[in-house]
Amino acid sequence: MSSRSLSRSSRTSLLRTRAAVLVGGLGASVVLGAGVAAAADTNAAASTATAVQAQAAAQAKAVKATEAKAAQAKAAKAAAGAKAKAAAVKKAAAKKTPSWVDPVQKYKLSASFAQAGGMWQSTHSGQDFAVASGTKVVAAHGGTVVKAGGNGAGDGPAYGNAVVIKHGNGTYSQYAHLSRIDVKAGQIVKTGQRIALSGNTGNSSGPHLHFEIRTKASYGSAIDPVAFLRSKGVTV
Known part of the structure; x- marks a missing residue:
């Protein structure tokens, strides 16, 4: 066999080896890409769940604040009503108790x-x-x-x-x-x-x-x- 034939055979073998390496690398890339994509999907789902939880917590906090404000307003209204009632009772009592009276009765x-x-x-x-x-x-x-x-x-x-x-x-x-x-x-x-x-x-x-x-x-x-x-x- 001539040296020229060997040289051609060596080149063919090298090309085949490179092709195999390229195919293997491509497969690894595909596998790696799929894993990255799966991880990304997991992270996105976790982020969405966190956002939903945060929103729910914020809404619950807002509801509690509204309820507390309503309770305070109700208590203030009740206190104002009690104060007004006490003032009315005091005023009525003052009207019933004269400032001056006759010194004797049936005179x-x-x-x-x-x-x-x-x-x-x-x-x-x-x-x-x-x-x-x-x-x-x-x-x-x-x-x-x-x-x-x-x-x-x-x-x-x-x-x-x-x-x-x-x-x-x-x-x-x-x-x-x-x-x-x-x-x-x-x-x-x-x-x-x-x-x-x-x-x-x-x-x-x-x-x-x-x-x-x-x-x-x-x-x-x-x-x-x-x-x-x-x-x-x-x-x-």
Whole structure:
């Protein structure tokens, strides 16, 4: 065999070997490509599942936030309603509790303020409420007792047993001709609280309550008590 023939045979064998290698590499590439594709599909599925879970979590969080906000709004509305109801009850109670009241009940008005007469040094300094002796006398308004006792509580024997109460607005009320005194100086009394019993002590022509409204604690500063009580909503 000639060297030329060998050379041709060697080249053929080399070509076959290269072809086999190429085919094997191509197969490996195909197999490798399929594996990469499969991995990509798996990753994509995992990514999708994660996204779905994240979306579900976000939606659940949003629902909880909405529910919490609704609960807060409901609680605020209930609190506002309770506050409004309490205010209405307080207002109604204030309407039922008068600021000023008559000092006695079931009376007849007798000698009036500034009335002239022989029983007084000048004119009458208060309003007389004709009632039987022993009738309950109450504080016309809440305040502090500043004077209580015989001799007009310091205003003179003409008043008999008397009580003077100082009120928060700087006004004073006086109750005279009492048969009994149930309070003492310095005592705090409420509107409508019993302070004494009516009587006929002092310069009196019969059982009654002498009632004054003053701008000071002592005699000489009286104003019309009936007009004053009416200005406070009291029916006299």
